[in-house]
Amino acid sequence: xxxxxxxxxxxxxxxxxxxxxxxxxxxxxxxxxxxxxxxxxxxxxxxxxxxxxxxxxxxxxxxxxxxxxxxxxxxxxxxxxxxxxxxxxxxxxxxxxxxxxxxxxxxxxxxxxxxxxxxxxxxxxxxxxxxxxxxxxx
Numbered sequence: 001x002x003x004x005x006x007x008x009x010x011x012x013x014x015x016x017x018x019x020x021x022x023x024x025x026x027x028x029x030x031x032x033x034x035x036x037x038x039x040x041x042x043x044x045x046x047x048x049x050x051x052x053x054x055x056x057x058x059x060x061x062x063x064x065x066x067x068x069x070x071x072x073x074x075x076x077x078x079x080x081x082x083x084x085x086x087x088x089x090x091x092x093x094x095x096x097x098x099x100x101x102x103x104x105x106x107x108x109x110x111x112x113x114x115x116x117x118x119x120x121x122x123x124x125x126x127x128x129x130x131x132x133x134x135x136x137x138x
Contacts, residue, residue, distance in 0.1 A: 037108055
């Protein structure tokens with residue numbers, strides 16, 4: 001069955017593939033911000049230091065024009081204070097990772113660490129596949 005029907009299928013698949021690739025490129029363009037500094041982690045992740053005002057959360061229309069409070073006016077009872085919370089961390093696939101435990105440079109002042117979104121990451125997220133991490137050694 002290599003007639004016109006088979007040709008239609010491959011043309012439709014190619015069109016779908018092109019549309020999907022366009023969507024992936026659109027998402028990458030929207031998500032990747034110009035970094036102030038970039039560094040690579042041993043697990044393969046790339047961390048971009050993004051200006052506070054350019055972080056992805058502020059792409060949300062509800063946060064447009066939001067004023068960033070650099071220091072909290074108070075700390076809730078039992079919460080770590082400024083001296084205790086100096087270690088940088090990031091979350092990946094629901095797992096908290098501390099940048100302080102990894103020998104890597106810190107982001108400059110007035111920037112935040114953001115994991116760089118990759119094409120593969122967008123495809124994984126669209127397909128509901130989580131990245132496999134190597135087992136940790138305790």
